Amino acid sequence: MKRILITGANGQIGSELRETLAAQYGSDQVISIDLNKPAGYDAKKLGVLESVDVTDRQAIEKIIDQYQVGTVFHLVGILSGKGELNPDLAWNVNVSSLKYVLDFAKEKSLRVFWPSSIAVFGPTSPKEQTPQITTLEPTSIYGVTKVAGELLCNYYFNKYRVDVRSLRFPGLISYKTPPGGGTTDYAVEIFYEALKRQAYTSFLKRDTVLPMMYMPDAIRAILELMASPSDDLTIRTSYNLTAISFSVAELATEIQKHIPAFQLSTDPDHRQKIADSWPRSIDDSIARRDWGWRHAFDLSAMTREMLKNLQAQ
Numbered sequence: 001m002k003r004i005l006i007t008g009a010n011g012q013i014g015s016e017l018r019e020t021l022a023a024q025y026g027s028d029q030v031i032s033i034d035l036n037k038p039a040g041y042d043a044k045k046l047g048v049l050e051s052v053d054v055t056d057r058q059a060i061e062k063i064i065d066q067y068q069v070g071t072v073f074h075l076v077g078i079l080s081g082k083g084e085l086n087p088d089l090a091w092n093v094n095v096s097s098l099k100y101v102l103d104f105a106k107e108k109s110l111r112v113f114w115p116s117s118i119a120v121f122g123p124t125s126p127k128e129q130t131p132q133i134t135t136l137e138p139t140s141i142y143g144v145t146k147v148a149g150e151l152l153c154n155y156y157f158n159k160y161r162v163d164v165r166s167l168r169f170p171g172l173i174s175y176k177t178p179p180g181g182g183t184t185d186y187a188v189e190i191f192y193e194a195l196k197r198q199a200y201t202s203f204l205k206r207d208t209v210l211p212m213m214y215m216p217d218a219i220r221a222i223l224e225l226m227a228s229p230s231d232d233l234t235i236r237t238s239y240n241l242t243a244i245s246f247s248v249a250e251l252a253t254e255i256q257k258h259i260p261a262f263q264l265s266t267d268p269d270h271r272q273k274i275a276d277s278w279p280r281s282i283d284d285s286i287a288r289r290d291w292g293w294r295h296a297f298d299l300s301a302m303t304r305e306m307l308k309n310l311q312a313q
């Protein structure tokens with residue numbers, strides 16, 4: 001079997017996906033790249049981790065050739081909050097590196113998974129049950145890079161038959177990595193602070209509603225999409241995908257069921273504007289039809305699992 005390459009492997013999705021893939025295929029089949037190697041990284045369990053800058057085209061090619069890579073999970077990305085602070089970096093990391101990977105995919109017949117986001121939508125898209133095909137006029141640079149990336153994926157599929165597959169993730173909630181600069185990351189930070197201080201000051205307003213998903217659902221979605229027969233897939237930009245939508249206040253109320261003393265306050269920052277431009281709920285019926293997507297975790301199950309796992313940590 002040709003090996004699997006994961007870029008952005010230390011990130012929120014990467015650190016969980018590599019664990020799953022290494023357990024499934026063997027750690028010798030999984031190659032990770034990221035800027036740094038975390039202290040205590042267990043290569044025996046998780047596979048080789050190489051320090052590579054994804055904006056270095058030659059360095060990526062070297063890894064693909066050296067390890068005989070057949071599938072790339074190109075997860076590296078600068079998220080929405082951080083992207084606004086450095087738009088050039090967001091473009092180079094999110095778009096230029098994707099173009100390199102798609103070019104290698106064309107030349108070397110690689111399969112590719114690439115995560116897009118609900119950030120492709122903007123103020124002119126419908127807010128409720130946002131459809132798969134609608135106006136895409138994002139106002140964040142992160143959203144701009146994701147629209148550009150989706151169009152590149154679709155182009156490489158149509159023109160060169162590159163088997164690239166993608167999901168528009170909602171906010172992802174997980175406990176294995178610290179929150180990393182996203183607008184939806186309030187829904188991760190809140191759990192850390194609820195356990196540490198029984199209080200949290202949100203950078204989004206109480207009534208802000210966003211689509212969200214617990215990480216085990218997201219990992220399963222990636223694996224199910226990648227396992228689907230190519231002919232079943234009707235979307236080669238990126239599939240709408242969702243699980244649950246809730247407001248900041250609703251999440252706080254759910255946490256209070258476990259930690260009654262928990263107090264929510266708010267102090268909105270520049271990310272409020274980004275959140276206000278995104279959908280409140282998503283219509284993912286095409287993913288449900290094409291490859292059988294079903295989410296498993298609702299708000300109460302996700303909250304219970306987050307608190308239990310973070311407490312154990």
Ligand code: SER
Nearest residue numbers: 079080117182183184
């Ligand atoms: N979770 C991402 C962010 O908030 C959206 O894809 O930036």
